[in-house]
Amino acid sequence: MTEPTTSVTAPRGRPRSERSHQAIISATNELLNERGFVDLTIDEVALRAKVSKTTIYRRWPTKGTLVFEAFSDQFLALQPIPSAGSLHEDLLAALRGFIKVVKGTVMGRTLAGLVAEVQRDPDLAEVWRDRFVVRVRTHHRVMIDRAIERGEVSNDVDAEVVLDLLYGAAYHRLLQSHLPLSDGFAQTVVDTVVAGVLTNHAGTVAKSVGG
Amino acid sequence: MTEPTTSVTAPRGRPRSERSHQAIISATNELLNERGFVDLTIDEVALRAKVSKTTIYRRWPTKGTLVFEAFSDQFLALQPIPSAGSLHEDLLAALRGFIKVVKGTVMGRTLAGLVAEVQRDPDLAEVWRDRFVVRVRTHHRVMIDRAIERGEVSNDVDAEVVLDLLYGAAYHRLLQSHLPLSDGFAQTVVDTVVAGVLTNHAGTVAKSVGG
DNA sequence: ACGGTACGATACGTGTCGTACCGTAAATAA
DNA sequence: TTATTTACGGTACGACACGTATCGTACCGT
DSSP states (O other): OOSOTTOSSOOOSOOOOHHHHHHHHHHHHHHHHHHTTTTOOHHHHHHHHTOOHHHHHHHOSSHHHHHHHHHHHHHHTTOOOOOSSSHHHHHHHHHHHHHHHHHHSTHHHHHHHHHHHHTTOHHHHHHHIIIIIHHHHHHHHHHHHHHHHHTSBOTTOOHHHHHHHHHHHHHHHHHHOSSOOOHHHHHHHHHHHHHHHHHHSBOSSOOOOOO | OOSOTTOSSOOOSOOOOHHHHHHHHHHHHHHHHHHTTTTOOHHHHHHHHTOOHHHHHHHOSSHHHHHHHHHHHHHHHTOOOOOSSSHHHHHHHHHHHHHHHHHHSTHHHHHHHHHHHHHHOHHHHHHHIIIIIHHHHHHHHHHHHHHHHHTSBOTTOOHHHHHHHHHHHHHHHHHHOSSOOOHHHHHHHHHHHHHHHHHHSBOSSOOOOOO
């Protein structure tokens, strides 16, 4: 109890280098930009970070987990929860925010690459679900919860399905590349979903009709 | 002009063995069932099909294209266009059909594996879009076109977005595995999307309200 | 017969992953 | 100070699967 709470058990041997950690993450992000997920190799990350390959494998068991860690915090920081007032405005702003990041940065291809890797690596899939999908969805669900609290929609709305409709459609265009992630797409998606929710789950107060 | 239309240019040398072709496709499907996309190897397909590996590579440049061909016809044949009468009924039947195949057979994991591979192989991505995504969407779009013809919805409905909402949501649950592809999910998805479409794009005749 | 193409069998080169090994460096404990 | 513990760099290595190359043989039309 006299020890500081920062370290309950004193680490014994040589501590892991925080500097190496940062160098690896940085090199990973650099190479992600230059080559993309598929053509990124651990050897090259080690070379770029001036670190032994062994050091990388001591911390991350696979390429997927490394890229995941380099990607996720960065991406999640760019997904704010809008609170403009109406459900329509909030969802549209959120979807536009997603599209902006996905189209405007290399993170779109990295995200696609990670979704792909998740289909190949069950261990990564678990991490992905618990530390990304669940996290970002919990984040986004707040918009719907707030609409319920306001009485804009009733509380029997299936928030999970609403999120699946919005982001499912967006991920679909990202992964299949059959049509562009345009702003018109975002508008139509939100128009349709919100209208559907309001029709089937009208709230207790006058609804605000968006533009 | 005197030649039959079946072969414009007469093939010169030894023709490709149709028997080998079938054996390769069959072996691929067998191994797809046993091991899944990731753990399927070309060497093993060759062994199982009693065919040289060279023969496989003469016809399909990569593992992805081979699996694509073994998968796509089979899958597409199981995606009929419902015509029950109302848009709601048609879309629900179609989505249920998709879920049934994806959950009931190994094709769900194969589909996920192919979507993953498409993110890694640009050549396969092109084939995938042109010979699968476009094809299945054209197929499904008929349901919406017919609703327009019936006057159930107006002709300014964005059919592409409707498909993205429906199948985007389903693919999302397939690929992210955060929630199950339950029948309740299918119902809520269709309820919401159809309500949204009818609200924003009411047709010229009395709409049928689904039970 | 002859040229053209597919075939089987197999060896090979390539790329990448992840591990093993070894001597060294940095920290704590006695 | 010395011993112990753990991380580090450097590198070699094993494993695996991909895709290619080679070569002699089997079928096909002319």
